[in-house]
Amino acid sequence: MLERTGVPTIEQIEQVFPSGERLAKGPVAIIECYQNIPCNPCYTACNRNAIKEFEDINDLPEINHDNCTGCGLCIANCPGLAIMVVDATYSKDEALIKIPYEFIPLPKEGQIVKGLDRKGQYVCDVKVVKVLSSKTLDRTPIVSIAVPREYMKVVRNFGM
Numbered sequence: 493m494l495e496r497t498g499v500p501t502i503e504q505i506e507q508v509f510p511s512g513e514r515l516a517k518g519p520v521a522i523i524e525c526y527q528n529i530p531c532n533p534c535y536t537a538c539n540r541n542a543i544k545e546f547e548d549i550n551d552l553p554e555i556n557h558d559n560c561t562g563c564g565l566c567i568a569n570c571p572g573l574a575i576m577v578v579d580a581t582y583s584k585d586e587a588l589i590k591i592p593y594e595f596i597p598l599p600k601e602g603q604i605v606k607g608l609d610r611k612g613q614y615v616c617d618v619k620v621v622k623v624l625s626s627k628t629l630d631r632t633p634i635v636s637i638a639v640p641r642e643y644m645k646v647v648r649n650f651g652m
């Protein structure tokens with residue numbers, strides 16, 4: 493399915509998602525990088541020793557969720573837009589999801605936008621909480637969105 497559509501299966505998503513126990517401790521990165529490609533900026537960007545050193549440049553990244561602080565450095569450095577950070581402790585009803593966002597214009601903080609799934613289909617309205625972009629560094633902007641908790645594994649992008 494991934495090869496034909498670019499969309500991972502539920503099983504693939506479950507394999508890379510942290511445990512409920514880890515999610516309950518605060519923000520953590522989820523790396524949805526499913527294909528062996530010559531790439532490793534996620535490893536070089538992480539200064540928390542959370543991503544295992546690559547033995548071969550084509551290896552899939554391996555993350556130790558217990559070492560990850562959810563800082564998001566790897567999000568902005570991943571050319572594949574394959575990483576997001578989920579904070580399941582954001583509020584009683586919502587999780588905060590930090591995602592890479594390369595479209596323009598960037599949304600505004602406080603804006604309500606359309607939360608989309610991995611197929612680009614509408615899931616629910618979500619609120620933009622923070623927009624982080626650097627005018628001086630060539631890095632991918634990071635947008636934080638508040639998503640109803642029941643959709644934290646489903647919403648992966650947004651549209652306006």
Ligand code: SF4
Pocket residue numbers: 520521537538539540541542543555559560561562563564565566567577
């Ligand atoms: S979010 Fe921060 S600590 Fe976690 S893997 Fe990415 S760079 Fe490392």
Ligand code: SF4
Pocket residue numbers: 523524525531532533534535552553569570571572573574575
């Ligand atoms: S930087 Fe992104 S695309 Fe490259 S190996 Fe890491 S997760 Fe995959």
